[in-house]
Amino acid sequence: MSHNPTEVFAGGIVLAAAVAFAVYAGQAAGLAQGGASYDLSASFRSLEGVSIGTDVRLAGVKIGTVTGVELNPETFRADTVFSVKEGIQIPDDSSVVISSEGLLGGNFVEIMPGGSPFALEAGDEIVDTQGAVSLISLLVKFVAGGDDT
Structure with a gap:
């Protein structure tokens, strides 16, 4: 079986491009988050739209990711663990909110x-x-004319 040097070269270029794309995709998704981090936890009534790997943001800047989610069978709340980049000091009276990126965007964890x-x-x-x-619940309240007086 003979190998044309041009075909081998073209195959090498395609393989290198595929590896470069895979590395870029991993970095863009935050899979290869470099540097040290520390874990914090919070308990939410509703964690809709948040799962492991969801961004944790402070002032709109990604500072970590959600690393664990589980239902607490005693309180029926979603216990969440998330990592924060080392060196970012969060005041102990801070709050955590599940925010949306927009009307059709996904949710993320925001530290206030x-x-x-x-x-x-x-x-x-x-x-x-x-x-x-x-x-959906907000739209239902609006359509139904949710009068809270």
């Missing part, structure tokens, strides 16, 4: 920093949380 001079440490829990707001 407090004003305390003391920072959270690895393993701490953020108590002040606000779960996801369902767009």
Whole structure:
């Protein structure tokens, strides 16, 4: 079986492009998140649209990812663990909110920093949380003329 040098060269170029694309896709998805991080936890009433790998943002900047989600059978709340890049100090009176990227966008975990001079440490829990707001329930309230007076 003979191999044409042009075909071997073209195959090498295609293989190199595929590897470069795979590396780029992994970095863009945050799979190869470099650097040290520490874990924080929070408990939500509703975690709709959030799963493992979801972005954790502070002031719109990605500072970590959700690393664990499980239902607490005693409280019926979603216990969540997320990692935050080392060196980012989050005040201990901060709150965590499930936010949406827009009307049709996905959800992400947003940290709303407090004003305390003391920072959270690895393993701490953020108590002040606000779960996801369902767009469907808001539309139903609007259409039904939800009068709360």
